[in-house]
């Protein structure tokens with residue numbers, strides 16, 4: 161079971177760090193401006209890694225991600241392969257490592273896995289979710305594209321059309337939570353996904369009310 165963050169800077173590690181027992185892992189997103197607001201060791205550690213373009217850091221078995229707000233070439237198929245079936249902590253922290261640990265723990269133990277993505281608005285939760293789905297489906301497809309990833313990720317823009325809005329923190333802010341359940345066959349091949357929404361900001365819908373004259 162993953163633990164919650166806390167701990168001092170000493171608990172933060174790059175490669176070579178945590179061992180995750182059962183693959184259940186939390187993922188935390190940090191908005192960059194937080195890094196300047198505290199002298200805490202955690203934030204200093206995160207900041208120095210961030211300046212080296214190391215946006216991911218482990219804190220115990222939690223992955224902390226800092227939004228780089230620019231494209232980094234670390235999400236291509238080479239990285240999916242690199243992190244496949246590896247031991248958590250052997251390589252640099254990466255979001256694909258989290259997907260990989262969850263996927264193989266599910267196959268090995270035949271137990272559902274859960275990844276929680278948390279963070280303030282604009283920290284990159286939606287983007288991270290997409291990277292996770294990309295990796296989870298790529299691992300399951302073993303090299304050939306079945307179109308499942310495109311279908312699952314394609315649902316995103318449709319939901320966003322109804323539930324997203326521009327805010328001070330994010331031009332395309334999700335004004336609702338999402339629970340995404342990716343279903344697999346026993347062989348480890350993705351069968352499909354279910355997306356459930358919760359906490360939709362219904363007050364925003366008032367702006368869509370039609371007033372006939």
Ligand SMILES: Nc1ncnc2c1ncn2[C@@H]1O[C@H](COP(=O)(O)OP(=O)(O)OP(=O)(O)O)[C@@H](O)[C@H]1O
Nearest residue numbers: 227229230231281282283284285286287330333334
């Ligand atoms: N790893 C990343 N690499 C490059 N850009 C990123 C990354 N993560 C997030 N971004 C960018 O940051 C912006 C905000 O990200 P995102 O919409 O995922 O935030 P969020 O946490 O889901 O926000 P909200 O809670 O408001 O919905 C997006 O434009 C996205 O492209």
